[in-house]
Amino acid sequence: xxxxxxxxxxxxxVPAVTAIYGHHVLHGTGTFETLAPDEAEMLRRxxxxxxxxxxxxxxxxxxxIIGYAYANWFRAREAFRFTVEDSIYIAPNGLRQGVGGxxxxxxxxxxxxxxxRQMLAVIGDSANAGSIGLHRARxxxxxxxxxxxxxxxxxxxxxxxxxxxxxAGAETSPI
Numbered sequence: 001x002x003x004x005x006x007x008x009x010x011x012x013x014v015p016a017v018t019a020i021y022g023h024h025v026l027h028g029t030g031t032f033e034t035l036a037p038d039e040a041e042m043l044r045r046x047x048x049x050x051x052x053x054x055x056x057x058x059x060x061x062x063x064x065i066i067g068y069a070y071a072n073w074f075r076a077r078e079a080f081r082f083t084v085e086d087s088i089y090i091a092p093n094g095l096r097q098g099v100g101g102x103x104x105x106x107x108x109x110x111x112x113x114x115x116x117r118q119m120l121a122v123i124g125d126s127a128n129a130g131s132i133g134l135h136r137a138r139x140x141x142x143x144x145x146x147x148x149x150x151x152x153x154x155x156x157x158x159x160x161x162x163x164x165x166x167x168a169g170a171e172t173s174p175i
Contacts (some may be wrong), residue, residue: 004061004099006106009046009068013058016065018042020091029125029157030089032150048072054084055110059099066094069103071111074120082117082174088131100134108138112166117174119164124150126158140164 009017022036037045049056049070056070067090074083086107090099111119121135126145136142140162148156 004059004066004094004102006057006059006102009056009058009070011043011046013065013068014039014043014046017046017058017068020065020068020089023092024089029150029152030123030128030131032124032152032157034152046070053114055107055114057103057106057110059094059103061094066091067099067103069100069107071107071116071119082115083120084111084116084118085120085122088134100130101137104134104138108164108166115174116166117169119166121160121162123160123162124157126160128160132160132162135162135164138164
């Protein structure tokens with residue numbers, strides 16, 4: 001497979017990002033959304049993340065976007081401002097090629113440089129071994145599981161919470 005590059009997402013990337021996410025909504029359990037959002041909604045999400053000074057990255061092979069990742073606020077309350085939650089989605093033709101790992105590495109670096117101190121992964125489906133393993137390999141530790149909180153594809157799904165410190169983590173004040 002040819003190599004790929006990672007760069008900041010742009011509005012022109014929204015059709016590809018929408019298609020990738022739509023595939024995961026309709027066929028996967030990594031997201032608990034059941035209706036695939038349209039391009040207008042995905043553009044709104046992209047702009048919201050970027051307006052907060054947070055990264056939304058895409059992996060590009062040639063002219064094709066094969067994955068994306070972003071970090072958003074874990075919660076909107078002021079006290080959570082140094083904690084982000086990551087999201088990573090890979091196109092079917094980009095799976096098992098290191099795309100997710102490189103996107104997560106770039107996301108960790110970018111969030112650390114921007115002053116974030118904790119990154120959370122809220123992983124849909126405790127059977128999602130790929131995502132759990134990817135996060136574990138990048139230093140995330142499992143915090144716990146919420147069993148049977150999602151209903152998708154006629155079955156109950158768990159949520160797995162994982163976390164890792166960024167930069168100095170909780171060792172010093174972030175401000």
